[in-house]
Amino acid sequence: MNLMCKEMKTLLPSGGHNHKMDVFNPRRQKEKVVIVMGATGTGKSRLSIDLATHLGAEIINSDKMQVYKGLDIATNKITEEEQRGVPHHLLGILDPNADFTATDFCDETSLTIESILGRDRLPIIVGGSNSYIEALIDDYDYKFRSKYECCFLCVNVSTPVLHSFVSKRVDKMVENGMVDEVREFFHPNADYGKGIRRAIGVPEFDKYFRYGPFLDEETKARLLEQAVEEIKNNNCKLASRQLEKIQRLRNVKGWNLHPLDATEVFRKRGKESNEAWEKFVYEPSAQIVRQFLYNYATAEVPANLGAMRVPMGSAALAAATH
CATH class of the missing domain: 1.10.287.890 (Crystal structure of tRNA isopentenylpyrophosphate transferase (bh2366) domain)
Structure with missing residues (x-):
């Protein structure tokens, strides 16, 4: 049994199924992809890493500035320590002077998804460039949706708190x-x-x-x-534009976005902040993704899941700023 199989057992009910048969069975009509969205600073990276750590997943960056090499502080790139060993793709790979369009993103991401799936891993796309994500998901011939089933997680923080x-x-x-x-x-x-x-x-x-x-x-x-x-x-204006874009994707285009309110995480400090993250963001997300992967109508996150997670150190907390 490979690493992902062992990790995925934590998300299965007792006496559950072999994930390779249920999730990545080549006979399935569609493979599954998780997409984490939200405005800048809401905690998208932290959530994606928390999920990836226990899903045998790999992360694809969809931030159009973080794809470039350099300016790690200015572009708020997640550090190697914060990544906690989770493979990241399209992060800090491009020449700073190169052009990188939505079409380039779609091409590179499609290839990366196939590569990740080929290793029996789950692709998680995360980033704030919603125009890139929209171009990928709703391409002109809907080829992406014909191949993949998507689960959209959207991390929200009240505007005054976020700004x-x-x-x-x-x-x-x-x-x-x-x-x-x-x-x-x-x-x-x-x-x-x-x-x-x-x-x-x-x-x-x-x-x-x-x-x-x-x-x-x-x-x-x-x-x-x-x-x-x-x-x-300009960062506050960016956050507002990102929220408007997300609302349009939900209300006009009908995307099924699962909202996760992280406001209390930012209102609290220390241990209370971490507890709020578990209660309002991570645990609901884990349940949503589990239902998505295994098609359960209802599901409870196993009580032992939290105990198996990596302890929240300074690196994990820092990841909440992405």
Whole structure:
């Protein structure tokens, strides 16, 4: 029995089935794919890793900026420690100056899904670029939906709480060295409409890098403050646009999105925050995915599932910021 089989047994009822027969049977009409959506900062990466750790899954990044190499702080890439050994695809692989379109994403993701399925693993797609996900799922001839059955998980956080968190996250990114990181990518003739320079956190620093060396310290500090404030505002605007897009996919296109409210996770701290994550996000998600994989009308998450999970250390908590 391979690793995934052993891990999947934790999601089966006693006396359950062989996952290879139920989930990845080649006779099945459609293979299954899990998609984790949500606005920036809601905890998508944390959820995808929690699920992948116990589903023998691999993760495909669908964030259009995180696909590029470099600017790990500015693009808020999940670190190797936070990945907890879960294989990640389309993450930090592309030349920073290259173009990467929705069509490129669809082509690469389709190949990656087939590769993951070929290893008897479950593909989990996660990221905030909803236009890429829409292009993949609702392609012009619906070829994707004819091959795959999708389970959509959508992590939500109330707007005031989310905007506050996203703004504080920018301050933390600055503390972690974002300014010096972005400085390496500054060029006076840079095209901010191409490649990784489109990322929030890059064009906002242009005036600071361009004029800063010629200004007094007070004026330079004011330029830096203005740049940081602009980054915060643009991140909040991004979150609002992402939420509008998700609402359109649900209300206009009829996508069956399973909402998961993580607001309490961000309102609380420490142990209480982790308990809220388990109660409101992880456990409901595990149940939804289990029902999706095994077609059970009702299912309870096994009591021993929580005990088998990786303890929440600082790396796991940090992943909640993605």
